[in-house]
Amino acid sequence: MAAFFPKFYFDAFSFREAAATSLESALREIPRMATRQTQFLARSLLTPAVGLLFIWMIVPLALTIYFSTLHYSLLDPGSESFVGLENFRYFLTDPAFLASLQNTLVLVGSVLALTILLGIPLALLMDQPVVGRNFVRLMVIAPFFVMPTVSALVWKNLLMHPVSGLFAWLAKLVGLMPVDWFNDVPLFSVILIVAWQWLPFATLILLTALQSLDEEQKEAAEMDGASAISTFIYITLPHLARPITVVILIETIFLLTVFAEIFVTTGGGPGLQTTNIAFLIYSQALIQFDVGSASAGGLVAVVIANIVAFFLVRIVGRNLEA
Amino acid sequence: MARKSTTQRVVISTIGAWFFGFLIFFPILWMVLASFKTELEAFAIPPSFLFFHWTTENYATVQERSDYFHHAMNSIIIAGGSTLIALLIAVPAAWSMAFSPTKRTKDILLWMLSTKMMPPVGVLVPIYLIYKTFGLLDSRIGLVFILCLGNLPIVIWMLFTYFKEIPRDILEAARMDGATIGRELIYVLTPMAIPGLASTMLLNLILAWNEAFWTLNLSTSEAAPLTVFIASYSSPEGLFWAKLSAASTLAIAPILVLGWFSQKQLVRGLTFGAVK
DSSP: OGGGOHHHHHOHHHHHHHHHHOHHHHHHHHHHHHHHHHHHHHHHHHHHHHHHHHHHHHHHHHHHHHHHTEEOBTTSTTOOEEOTTHHHHHHHHSHHHHHHHHHHHHHHHHHHHHHHHHHHHHHHHHHSOOTTHHHHHHHHHGGGGSOHHHHHHHIIIIITOTTTSHHHHHHHHTTOOOOOHHHHSHHHHHHHHHHHHHHHHHHHHHHHHHHTSOHHHHHHHHHTTOOHHHHIIIIIHHHHHHHHHHHHHHHHHHHTTOOHHHHHHTTTOSTTTTOOHHHHHHHHHHTSOBHHHHHHHHHHHHHHHHHHHHHHHHHHHHHHHO | OHHHHHHHHHHHHHHHHHHHHHHHHHHHHHHHHHHTSOHHHHHOSSOOSSOSOOOOHHHHHHHHHHOHHHHHHHHHHHHHHHHHHHHHHHHHHHHHHHHSOOTTHHHHHHHHHHHHTSOGGGGHHHHHHHHHHTTOTTOHHHHHHHHHHHHHHHHHHHHHHHHHTSOHHHHHHHHHTTOOHHHIIIIIIHHHHHHHHHHHHHHHHHHHHHOOSHHHHHOSSTTOOHHHHHHGGGSSOSSOHHHHHHHHHHHHHHHHHHHHHTHHHHHHHHTTTSOO
16 A cells, blocks of 8 residues: 555655645545554564564673683682683683684585585486486485484494494495594594585585576577586586575584584594584583683684674675565 | 487486485484394394394383483473474564565564574573573473574574565555455465465474584483483493484484475575575
8 A cells, every 4th residue: 555655655744744634635644544553563573573682692692701701610609700811812722722623624614515515416416307306305305304413323323333333344345444433533423424414405405406497598508519517517507606605604604513413422532533612612611610711712603603604694685685 | 319318317317316315314214224123133243134023122112211202292392382482473573574674674684694693602601501590401491492592583584585475465455455454464464374384383393303502501301302312322332222223213203204394495494595
């Protein structure tokens, strides 16, 4: 209705003037009232969500900042004192921080590489005329719905156990030495498990994007004598650029805070070999009860995540306008 | 000639897709098989694939020894409760942003998205201390609350993209016919919004069911959902693979079924509408 009264819709003054004089404008008041009512309603409907999210974002973050400036140990209550940036100095110069930062980067980078490099050919394959494609889709997507604690424990025991695991049996079958996964290559083992969980996500998004690719464009390229490889490089790959970016950014957000998989398999070990930043902060907070240092670490994690988020929000925002 | 190459292509791609699909699905299948073995057979080398003594005793033992249903109930209450509350808050918000957008709507949406980017570990310490102070540790209500807030941005976003697709002309037509906002909501909007609502609900249920950061950190026994219950199998070393598999199968089966139904919406929900 608003479209019929564009001026009244936005301009309060002209409305007041007009409404005072004629019957005609009095009749127009009905839709306008509805509009004002609607706007008020709209705002009050939005408030609870905005308010809750605002509190959820501000209060814990403010507390984290506050705690990060305190010497504060749960083992020694009542001894809290202001120490300025001491916790940050401690956290950032702790050898465990550098090790965990490195582990985090290796974990995120490897899982991204694995899921995208395997996801692209898999999505291309599933985009072909496949008999029973829907069933194949079900099998491929399934790992994504398995809770992290289940997938980690099933992989660790049933598949990766150095003696009785399926991988050990397969290795012996072809005459290789079985790998003691969680002792010899602990971080790689975690990477494999996490990559298995996220491969379906990457594949599904890339497949969705492929299916929206214009068939005619590909056919035209084929008619012009383009080989399958150059069709892929010049048509398919550019089309996939955006979904790949989206996959990278969203996976990064989740992968930066991988926790359960490490918690149930290695507990961060052996040594610090599978401790990522999330796990380091957890162990400082809830195992060593060092609130101050864990809070400083938490802020470092927030900063890292925000750098990624900055780019994601821009990409999604551009999409909102389109 | 052309026809032959097409058939060939179908055969090759079908075999390839089925092979890789099976490979990806295999760990789950292997787990389900192990849940029907005896502990000895689950551990045996060489492994038996189908010709073992099928038994359901693991499923009975899991319930007897560790009160599986208690934890399953916790999962249902926590995932279901947080989803329902999130919908109650999100539906009005998304409705208002989709149908009465203002200049700031886009900023509000992007700001909401950005709250989802905050790593949970960044606020673990204050949340833990607040929960400790108010006695919310290991309580179902505490987990409902935190999972609800954590997923709220995704729920609002998904609903927003669905509501956006409802043609506004229909609402205007209803308004012209003299429908009040209440009637408009019940008779026009709701029937058109139900598919979007349903898939948002499904995706949120899946996310909440599988959430394993807050549940592991904020609950131990009384309120522990299945994620935490399964994690308790990581400590005792020994021949518990069949029972672990049985418990795991029970824990993922319902969500796997729901997930298969909602896989199309999954892409949309998790990419915030950036890929449809």
